[in-house]
Amino acid sequence: MNKNYIIRPEMQQDFRTVENLCRESFWNVYQPGCTEHYVLHHLRNHPDFIPELDFVMQVDDVIMGQIVFCRAEILSDDGRHIPILTFGPIGIAPEFKRKGYGLTLLNYALHEARKMGFGAVCMEGNIDFYGKAGFVLASSKGIHYHGEDRSDPVPYFLCLELQEGYFEGIEGVYHTPKPYFIAQENPQDFENFDKGFPPKEKLRLPGQIF
Numbered sequence: 229m230n231k232n233y234i235i236r237p238e239m240q241q242d243f244r245t246v247e248n249l250c251r252e253s254f255w256n257v258y259q260p261g262c263t264e265h266y267v268l269h270h271l272r273n274h275p276d277f278i279p280e281l282d283f284v285m286q287v288d289d290v291i292m293g294q295i296v297f298c299r300a301e302i303l304s305d306d307g308r309h310i311p312i313l314t315f316g317p318i319g320i321a322p323e324f325k326r327k328g329y330g331l332t333l334l335n336y337a338l339h340e341a342r343k344m345g346f347g348a349v350c351m352e353g354n355i356d357f358y359g360k361a362g363f364v365l366a367s368s369k370g371i372h373y374h375g376e377d378r379s380d381p382v383p384y385f386l387c388l389e390l391q392e393g394y395f396e397g398i399e400g401v402y403h404t405p406k407p408y409f410i411a412q413e414n415p416q417d418f419e420n421f422d423k424g425f426p427p428k429e430k431l432r433l434p435g436q437i438f
């Protein structure tokens with residue numbers, strides 16, 4: 229890992245570069261092509277988006293990493309709405325992957341979120357990566373994934389308490405915030421948006437989940 233990296237807030241003039249970086253990092257990873265750059269494009273204008281937690285990472289003046297956060301909630305079984313965060317997309321440019329940058333960027337952003345007073349984060353992801361930042365299976369904290377059987381823990385649904393004990397005494401359900409479904413809800417607009425980026429080949433690859 230090059231020690232000359234910096235992490236800084238994303239600025240408006242970065243938007244297109246960062247959307248392209250996001251597209252490059254997700255391309256063909258979870259499905260042929262990807263939609264995360266379109267999600268990012270719309271998320272920034274959503275009222276639940278948190279501009280203070282919108283970061284880019286640079287090495288030698290090249291933006292090669294990005295992360296954004298969004299407000300979410302747990303609907304507690306006793307009827308309370310417990311405010312939490314979720315995050316994503318988080319992306320590292322292909323040539324910089326698996327060198328420690330993603331974990332460094334994630335830990336930095338989580339530290340900033342903790343300083344801002346947020347209590348916890350829930351998200352869908354791979355425990356092999358997020359476990360290194362302290363994430364655990366959300367079911368172990370009594371937090372369940374919408375539409376899934378509570379007795380059958382969802383291995384990709386993870387959480388992290390930013391304030392110790394934040395989920396103590398809480399049992400409830402998490403729903404992925406609506407802005408994350410924007411591409412499925414607007415397939416034609418998504419296709420038009422994606423055409424504005426450099427052509428890339430969509431491939432069906434092993435390990436994809438959609």
Ligand SMILES: CC(C)(COP(=O)(O)OP(=O)(O)OC[C@H]1O[C@@H](n2cnc3c(N)ncnc32)[C@H](O)[C@@H]1OP(=O)(O)O)[C@@H](O)C(=O)NCCC(=O)NCCS
Binds near residue numbers: 254
């Ligand atoms: C996922 C991503 C952000 C991780 O960033 P990264 O810089 O590549 O990861 P790091 O080098 O910081 O990883 C640290 C450790 O986490 C684990 N890890 C990272 N990516 C992993 C993966 N895809 N699968 C399993 N373990 C992984 C490894 O143990 C790794 O250490 P190692 O490389 O020495 O084995 C990046 O690979 C990426 O942009 N991927 C495509 C987009 C994506 O999947 N985003 C997340 C969606 S939930």
